[in-house]
Structure formats: C-alpha cells, structure tokens
Amino acid sequence: MTSNRWFDYDAAIVRDMAQSFIHALMMHKQSICIETATRQKKAYVELLESLLGSPAVSVQADESCPDCVFVEDAVIAVPSSSTDDSSGFVFVTTRPGAEERRGEVAAVKDAIDKVQGQWAVLELPLHHEGERCFLDGGDVLFDGGFLWVGLTSRTNLAAVRALSQILPWLPVLPVAVEDSSGSTLHLKSLTSAIDAKHLLMADNEAGHRLHDAMRKSKEGLEIKEGSEIKVTWVPDQLCANVLRIKGHVVMQEGYPSSQSIIEQLCSELGLTLHTLNMSELAKADGALTCCSVLFKSRK
Numbered sequence: 001m002t003s004n005r006w007f008d009y010d011a012a013i014v015r016d017m018a019q020s021f022i023h024a025l026m027m028h029k030q031s032i033c034i035e036t037a038t039r040q041k042k043a044y045v046e047l048l049e050s051l052l053g054s055p056a057v058s059v060q061a062d063e064s065c066p067d068c069v070f071v072e073d074a075v076i077a078v079p080s081s082s083t084d085d086s087s088g089f090v091f092v093t094t095r096p097g098a099e100e101r102r103g104e105v106a107a108v109k110d111a112i113d114k115v116q117g118q119w120a121v122l123e124l125p126l127h128h129e130g131e132r133c134f135l136d137g138g139d140v141l142f143d144g145g146f147l148w149v150g151l152t153s154r155t156n157l158a159a160v161r162a163l164s165q166i167l168p169w170l171p172v173l174p175v176a177v178e179d180s181s182g183s184t185l186h187l188k189s190l191t192s193a194i195d196a197k198h199l200l201m202a203d204n205e206a207g208h209r210l211h212d213a214m215r216k217s218k219e220g221l222e223i224k225e226g227s228e229i230k231v232t233w234v235p236d237q238l239c240a241n242v243l244r245i246k247g248h249v250v251m252q253e254g255y256p257s258s259q260s261i262i263e264q265l266c267s268e269l270g271l272t273l274h275t276l277n278m279s280e281l282a283k284a285d286g287a288l289t290c291c292s293v294l295f296k297s298r299k
C-alpha cells in the first residue's frame with residue numbers, strides 16, 4: 001500500500017486555542033504569552049488552508065481544556081483501505097493518556113460527525129481484554145505503509161491491540177519510545193514522514209533508540225523491494241516533526257542547521273519548504289503536527 005498519494009491531503013481539522021492555554025500541560029513549566037500563541041496558531045491555520053486549498057474544519061475551543069488546540073491527540077485519520085490509495089480516510093477518536101485531556105474528544109467527534117456525515121468515526125474502546133486503553137494521536141504515525149504507534153506515558157499496548165482490531169486492514173506496529181532525558185512526549189516528537197520512503201528523525205539518543213526499535217519491529221515482516229525507508233537525521237528535535245501536504249513541507253522557523261538538511265532533502269524530492277514560528281506552542285510541548293488532523297476528503 002506504500003504510496004506518496006496518501007500525502008495529498010486536501011482537508012484538515014483544527015481547534016481554536018483556549019485562553020486557558022497558559023495553563024496547558026508542560027514537561028518543563030514556562031510562561032506562555034497568549035497573544036503570541038494565538039497569532040502563531042492563526043498563521044499556522046492560514047498556511048495550512050493555503051496548502052490544502054480549502055478551509056479547515058474548525059472546532060471551538062473549550063476553556064475547561066487548556067490543551068484543546070492540540071487536536072491531533074483527540075482523533076486520528078487513517079486510510080480506509082490498504083490497497084486503494086484513493087479510497088479516503090476513516091477517523092478514530094482516542095482516549096488521551098492525560099486525564100486532564102479526556103474531555104477534549106467529544107466536541108471533536110461532534111464536529112466530524114456534522115461535516116463528514118458520510119464517513120465513519122470509529123471510537124477507541126475503553127478497554128481491551130480487561131485493560132484500559134490510552135492513546136494520544138501524537139503517538140500515531142502513518143508513514144504511507146505502516147501505522148506506527150509509540151508506547152509512551154500517554155499510549156499503551158492495550159490501545160495498540162484495540163487499534164489493530166478495529167483497523168484490520170492496516171499493519172499496526174507498536175514501538176517503544178524511550179528518552180532518558182525525559183524531554184520526549186510522543187512518537188511524533190521524534191519523527192515524522194516526508195513521504196512514503198523518507199522519515200525525518202531527531203539526531204539524539206532518543207531518536208536513535210527509536211530508529212533501532214522501529215528496525216527491530218520490522219524484522220521478519222515482508223517488506224517489498226524498493227519500499228525501504230530512508231531516514232534523514234536532524235539535530236534539533238523540534239524539527240523532526242514536520243507537516244507534509246501535497247508538494248509542500250512545513251518546518252519550525254529558527255533552526256538553521258536542521259533547515260539546511262531539510263532544504264536539501266526537499267530539493268532532492270522536488271518539494272517546497274515553508275517555515276513557521278510556533279515557539280509559544282512549543283513551550284507546551286506542541287510540535288507542528290499536533291495542531292491539525294490531515295486527511296483526504298475527496299475520493
């Protein structure tokens with residue numbers, strides 16, 4: 001099923017930022033300027049919509065959920081077929097690992113139901129074989145072939161097993177995400193897909209451990225010749241998380257070493273690189289993918 005057509009996204013779900021964002025969960029407490037954060041988020045949505053070619057589905061903020069702007073954690077969008085890359089996407093609502101964030105999911109589901117009535121919104125079950133399921137969308141990476149699910153403080157194996165059961169057409173692979181420095185929240189804090197053959201990864205201990213773990217997970221699986229993944233290492237962890245939309249890549253602004261590496265890759269692949277400053281959201285451990293859920297609306 002490996003194909004770059006999966007990245008031809010033309011639609012997205014985004015969520016407004018709550019004024020309570022200043023109280024968002026943070027691995028390292030910092031003070032947030034809500035005006036700057038709001039401005040950065042607005043620029044993000046404007047760029048996204050211009051690349052998608054259509055307005056994003058926008059979910060209202062919920063002041064009782066400071067982290068609600070990070071909509072990626074509340075719902076995932078995955079291909080609805082393993083063989084036909086024009087068959088559209090299906091949504092699965094999650095069960096966020098942080099208790100404070102569980103209230104975010106219902107409004108996101110309602111918004112998708114309203115707009116995409118013709119498509120299924122599946123729900124992650126509360127339990128799988130007697131164990132409670134926890135899943136943050138930031139731990140789910142579709143690389144054009146596999147659906148990788150990071151095992152982190154937010155996502156557990158029960159959720160991975162439940163996902164495999166409700167998405168039987170997708171090869172779901174769990175992978176441990178380990179960072180002894182304690183500065184990695186999610187799988188996608190360390191890696192993201194440039195296309196079906198190229199992943200970006202953080203060039204640090206956690207990134208290399210993840211790379212080894214992903215290689216081990218694939219051992220013994222049948223990988224079609226020519227569909228091996230090439231990894232490009234970037235020195236700044238925040239830059240391992242990019243958006244790929246059609247012929248475009250979006251990365252964080254202000255990281256010249258990582259930028260020159262990604263620029264080189266984009267030029268080899270014929271992609272246009274854009275940069276965005278999302279520094280205020282990064283204080284609350286948000287990267288670029290976390291502020292949207294990308295999908296293909298048309299068949």
Ligand code: CIR
Nearest residue numbers: 025070138284285286287290
């Ligand atoms: C949290 O701790 O849940 C939020 N402050 C950050 C979530 C970022 N989400 C993501 O990267 N998918």
